[in-house]
Amino acid sequence: QVQLVQSGAEVKKPGASVKVSCKTSGFSFTSSYIHWVRQAPGHGLEWMGMVRSSGDSPSYAQKVQGRVTMTKDTSTNTLYLELNSLTPEDTAVYYCTRLYYGDWGQGTRVTVSA
């Protein structure tokens, strides 16, 4: 069955970087679009970007463009989200998802606090 398993919770200081992983199985990794979505406490879902099929460059939301890098390791079917220059406003649960098919990781809580 389809699985997306994310790395554990992170606590970071403002200005630091965070890297979240999403290990996938049960579907064709190289031909799938995987999205990253975050949800701040008490807030709605926010699309951050997506990693496209092998060979294509990622697509990012304007809000995080310049601070975010989404990569994939096809040898381990794992995706990575790296977010730099963190501020408290980046405190959220981060999800990887096959948005089109409704498959979601369990979420990774990232807390940014001094």
Added chain:
Amino acid sequence: QSALTQPASVSGSPGQSITISCTGTSSDVGSYNLVFWYQQHPGKVPKLIIYEVTKRPSGVSDRFSGSKSGDTASLTISGLQAEDEADYYCCSYAPSSTWVFGGGTKLTVL
């Protein structure tokens, strides 16, 4: 990339029908039949209930239906049940290979 506009809250009594609107622009909702609806219960991962405007994934109740007119998509839930109480989010494909969510709607079953 402005968020799609949804009402903050809607409510209905058991057995009634409710509709949640999702208004975008001619560049996103109005241009593509790629509108998705997600249901999210507190503390849970979002669940896909409608894809490509009108289609229901396997296992989703036929009480959920989707439609679109111009720049506005809608989710209708008929025969409201207590378990339908949740947050609902629309999502649309947008220009430049991006996607955008609505702000979310809290459904209360009275």
